[in-house]
Amino acid sequence: MSELDMARTRAAAAYNAAADHFDHPVNGFWDRFGRATVAGLNLQPGMRVLDVCSGTGASALPAAERVGADGYVLGIDLAENLLVLARQKAAAAGLGNVEFRHGDMLTLGLPDAGFDAVVCVFGIFFVPDMAVAVRELWRMVRPGGQLAITTWGPDFFEPANSAFWQTIRHEAPHLHKAFNPWDRISDPTSLRAMLREAGIVNVDIVEDSARHPLASPEDWWTTLIGSGYRGTIDQLDAAAFDRVKQANLNFIEQNGISAVQANVIYALADKPV
Structure with missing residues (x-):
């Protein structure tokens, strides 16, 4: 199996499993940042939007609201369980x-050039x-259209992220x-360098210093099992699972942690006419 095929398989398995907690109210960051991405686009009624890695529709659904009944949004994802929810x-x-x-x-x-906007959050x-x-995404943006890429910023979910991986180790x-x-x-x-390698030179990049609140220790565990961490957690045997969760x-x-870092970077590029 190629590296690409392995990446596809791992991502699909992790997020199909995570679907049972993906839309839990604790995990509202998916909708928060999906809507923020769409808000940065110049969407108008009647436009066509492609949303890849769409999950349960955090960016596709607000895009559909923006383009109205005469518009069209296509959401694509590898995890069928997330698409059912969407x-x-x-x-x-x-x-x-x-x-x-x-x-x-x-x-x-x-x-x-089939879409006015292509989004990947x-x-x-x-x-x-x-x-x-x-x-490949840029190819499908029409001249004058937009490409939006949203990714995690530095110190993702710290300090709890490092603690999780220490327990796994x-x-x-x-x-x-x-x-x-x-x-x-x-x-x-690094984001700008990657986009330049893809042939996109003129791009607006905005950093958002954000935090994800945790009302209780259980909230952190819900975040873990409702995200990509699930792919690692589900490979633990029952005893190890219990010990990792308790740790x-x-x-x-x-440590009295009431929030973790959820920094985000937005990249938005306009395709030349």
């Missing part, structure tokens, strides 16, 4: 102008060669990760 949310909101499909951003086969870093993926060293995939573009310089709960409680 379709349910669209139906509940009465949004008939949004469609969700299972697929991979690199093999969509959609026509050139917290997903581009799962691809081993991010520049290749961005070139202690319980299951083979599952420990020295770095997260988003670390490759977690500052404006994380203890860390939050003993």
Whole structure:
């Protein structure tokens, strides 16, 4: 299996599993940053939007609201379980102008310049060669349209993130990760360099210093199992699972942690006419 195929398989498995807690109220950061990404776009009624790595619709649904009944939004994700939730949310909101499909951003086969805006929130870093993926997304933006890439900034979920990985290293060293995939573009310089490699030179990059509140130690565990960390957690045996969970709960409680860092970087590029 190629590196790309392994990345696809890991991401799909992790987020299919995380679907049971992905939209838990504790994990409201998905909607928060999805809506913020869409708010930065110049969307008008009747426009067409492609949202890749769409999850349960955190950016696709507000985009559908913005483009109205005469517009169209296509959401793509590898995790079918997340798409089921997205379709349910669209139906509940009465949004008939949004469609969700299972697929991979690199093999969509959609026509050139088919969308007024292409969006990717917290997903581009799962691809081993991010520049290749961005070139594919840029291809589908019409002249005069926009590409929005949102990624995690520095110190993601710290200080609890480091504590989690320390417990994993202690319980299951083979599952420990020295770095997260988003670390490759977690500052404006590295993000801009990646976009330049993809052929995008003129891009606005905005950093957002944000925090994710934790009302209780259990909130941190809910965040872990409702996100990509689930792919690691589900590989633990029952005894190790219990010890890792308890160690994380203890860390939050003993250190009086009421929030973790959730810094975000937004990149927005206008395609020349």
